[in-house]
Amino acid sequence: MSGAAVGVDTTSPVPPYEQIRAQRAALITTGRPAEGERLPTVRQPAAGLGPAAGTVARAYRELESAALIRTRRGGGTRVAPLPAPVPRPGPxxxxxxxxxxxxxxxxxxxxxxxxxxxxxxxxxx
The missing domain is CATH 1.10.1200 (Non-ribosomal Peptide Synthetase Peptidyl Carrier Protein; Chain A)
Structure with missing residues (x-):
């Protein structure tokens, strides 16, 4: 399970769910955690970061909508395969x-x- 550092700045005007979403998205797109790796449950980051489990769940829903993670009942939440980069047009x-x-x-x-x-x-x- 990925223990990549994700934090919440309670003084930031950015909502906590968005901070979590943005940090997880940045980590995923750089390959940490790797494709298929399991993410912490909603309750695990919530316990360590302070926000409610619903806040973490919202961040995970946003990541799932962006096709960065997949959640399967009984299988947990895992990093989805990254889409192939769109090739830049030639001249x-x-x-x-x-x-x-x-x-x-x-x-x-x-x-x-x-x-x-x-x-x-x-x-x-």
Missing amino acids: AEPAALARRFVAEARALGAAERELLEAVRGALRE
């Missing part, structure tokens, strides 16, 4: 997208000036 993808945009906009009768204004506007958003 060919934006160029192909721009060509499709220009072709469709020209088919609608848009002038070059209108296209450039549209792109500049989208970049500013």
Whole structure:
């Protein structure tokens, strides 16, 4: 079971559940604890940190919603497999997208000036 240090700052304006969630998420995404490793029960961190078990349970629900952990009845709460990183587009993808945009906009009768204004506007958003 992972005993990675997670703390709650009672003077912080950030709610305790969010502090726990953010700290656990940061640890999980850096591989501590590792995929499949069991996390402490809701009552264990609550006893050590001071917040109510419901606060820790909310943090765990948020982590489960983010697909960082999985809870199974009788199996405890374990670190879920991290999703594969989304590959960054190579230089060919934006160029192909721009060509499709220009072709469709020209088919609608848009002038070059209108296209450039549209792109500049989208970049500013």
